[in-house]
Amino acid sequence: MQAYSYVRPSAIVGDHLGFSTSGGRTASGLAGNPRFFSGVITQAAPAAAGLLALADVALARYHQPRAGSGAFSRDPVVTADGERLRFESFSACGGVYARLDMMGGALDGEVFDRGTTNVDVNRPLREALARVGGRDPLHLGVGADELTVTTLDGAVVEKKVPLPERWLRGFAEVQVIASGFDLRGELAGMAAVRFLRGLPKRATSSVWVVPTGRDLRVVAGPTRGAVCLSGVGRLATLHPLLRFAKALRVYGPVAGDRVESSAWELELPGMRYTLVLSPEAWRGFSGEGAVLTDLAGEDVSADADVVGMLLNFEPAVEVGLLADRSGLSPERVRAALTQLGTAGRVGYDLAEAGHFHRELPYDKVSVEALNPRLRAARALVEADAVRLEGEGKAHVTTAGGVREVHVTSGSCTCAWWFDHRGSRGPCKHVLAARIAVRAREEAVR
Template identity: 30%
Template sequence: MSQSFVQNFQTLSTVLSHSEETDILLATPLKNPGQMAQFFRGQVRSPLLFRNALLWLSEIVESRFYRPDLWRYLDPVVTCEPQRVRLECFSSCASVYGRVDFEADFFNGYALQTRGTTHVNFNPAFIKSLSQLRPGQRAVLEVGDQFLALATETAREIEVKVTLSERWLRGFLQSQALFRRATLWKSLPTLAARQFLLQLKASDTGERCLCLRGAQLQSLPIRPTGLPEAELLEVSGLHRLGLFRKLIPHLQSLDIYQTHANGPTLWVAHLPQARLTLALSSTVKHGFSGEGEALRSLSQIAPQAELDFLRMLVAGLESFTLEELSQLAEISIEQSTAWVDTLASEGLLGFDNHADRYFYRVLPFVQARQGRLENSQALFSQEKVSLEQVLALPGGLTAQGWIQGQSAEYHAELALQGGYLSQGNCTCRWIQRHGLQRGPCKHLLALRFAAEAHLAQVSPPVAGEHHAPPLA
């Protein structure tokens, strides 16, 4: 006679390799298969800051800076890591990204059972309980696979896991691709940062030019003359920074990052044992879900076996840089960049500008559909691309060609450097209207795929030598 025994576990066992040791984390079994697996539990050291930070997130997800008459989302994504808890969200119009990073020292007893990610809805009862927190009151945060709970002296509010929209997933993909290319513009100390945020007006909805005058950051309606380009930062929809207002008393410093001319900006506020990241899209009309920055690094050639290996590799890393990933996986920086964007499109990675590192988090849904990517792959596979010229260069290539669309034929040309589409032009309406500010069009992507496939059929060029293989 045979018997079957079934054991349920909270998660998979994990092996973490460090420079000096290897940690084997064995999964713990569920005592009750119906219970909800817990990732983290910790008592908050500063209830007032915790309250204001989570209410800040709630205000972001409720905000619509464009078309305020439409629907709203209320679903932050929560990730528990060995050294911190992150909560991420977008505004309902997707023109603002917000993230709170609570460091381990923010909690009195950082009890992490396993790494994990979930997403919940901040309902009115949870917001009410959160709003009633006062200094000195006991507050315990619990996060699990299917829930987030806040236990206070008088109540325990539980928010359960909900379904996220595909628009948010597209936003997570595009935002990380933008963030990793952002560079630090200015760092403001406590007084200058608070003065700047307090002077913002709700009427600052158009284009503003930022510059430092002495130690003070000023917002001007026109570009001042006589200042170097590097000392100026143009921002549209600056009024969205008003979301920072309730956190001003906690503010210690403010770092400002820029991406490219007239592009999205990032604002990282440093608080005691916590950080807030607020990102503004290029304009309030353009949400992060519509930006196409990640498409500038995606390549048609992405071997499944290598991607499977990379998924397992990053799952064992708390965070990493492209250089570290390249060394561990024994691949080039160009491959790392393209494949990291592919993994991000599956909801596996985010980017922390303060640490300048990727972090691992699993969003519980499959790859979001990228309309431009799917359409470009169709153009390529259906042989709608006619190459005029392909020139292989050290670390990149240039290409020109014609792409047959549904209603017209378009001429496109591009330049790749280090796997990144650094230059591109097309006669289609999308590029004529946006340039590359919102990512490449489907015609440029199809041209890239065709050019890469053409070069893959010939011998690689000698380093430093220009190579133009014959076209059929």
């Protein structure tokens, strides 16, 4: 269970929006209820709508929705880096990641500290956000001192919600998957509105979107340059924001012959609202396995310790600068960032094509505990179950028989590879073989 402890509920009182905070790490150390910002939101209506959309994602279960699923909503995470505020949330089903970036142009006020914390979002606050009008001034405070209301008895407000490992793993998978995306298409405001409103109405529909000149066109199947949109209904939180939209940007990997993840970013006045969707509605990000290859390296943990000490809530993480300061190669820095991502310590900004530092305010668990395939692969290596052959092949002995692995291509004769063929990361046998190969290479150096 994750326990949130707030001094008092978040609320809008008059023209003051006060977010109460619960725990987290700041540039000046650990804090129980950190205070990050106090000032004016220059664009109140889109900010309120964006925050409400973010909260809606946290409540949603897009795959097999059921009554009462919102009872265990996880409160959003906010990161302050001195230049912007990043609000993040994840759907209850683990298949949709949402982030609202309030840029410097949307904020006018005083920064007290940098860091990451949870912020309380409750039903009365959601109702108040829905009433914020276009011309309403809105003062924003992130931190308990900003609130002008208190509970009658002054008691601490506590929430306890389940925090499944798959939910935390999803944060890691999102940043790794998104880092492989490119911008595939962009539409200006009215064109973006027409496109999104013209998508199929059936929420479970899956389509591919292909850029054609200055437009985006929906096609029925994968084609060169197309982006997969699996589960049209998972874009629902974009629609209330369309009246503020300045542009829509679509990101994705090079399309193949299978469904893929995608990202959808609305540019708002002084803000960006981004949704990243898992390949299919029933697939949460935690099972994608995108982090496993990087985590299998023997030096990754030590490298992550070095790189982690160099992070200090900067607006952007520069791989080249970290490589110079750490003495590591850019490739090892990227692998270290993946390891840090499994602990929720870095995210990825598609618009800026770079990582950002944040520290998820959750109880830390070991990386291998969050990745059972990696744990199983290491166990196979320790049991001497891996026999390396020539021509990049290996045989891995398991209780179910001997598996033949092609180390470079990542193929295997196991049922996992037969079912997924690499679309959800390497199987434990491929991971074990790659760990064994790296160990042999280290031994001959």
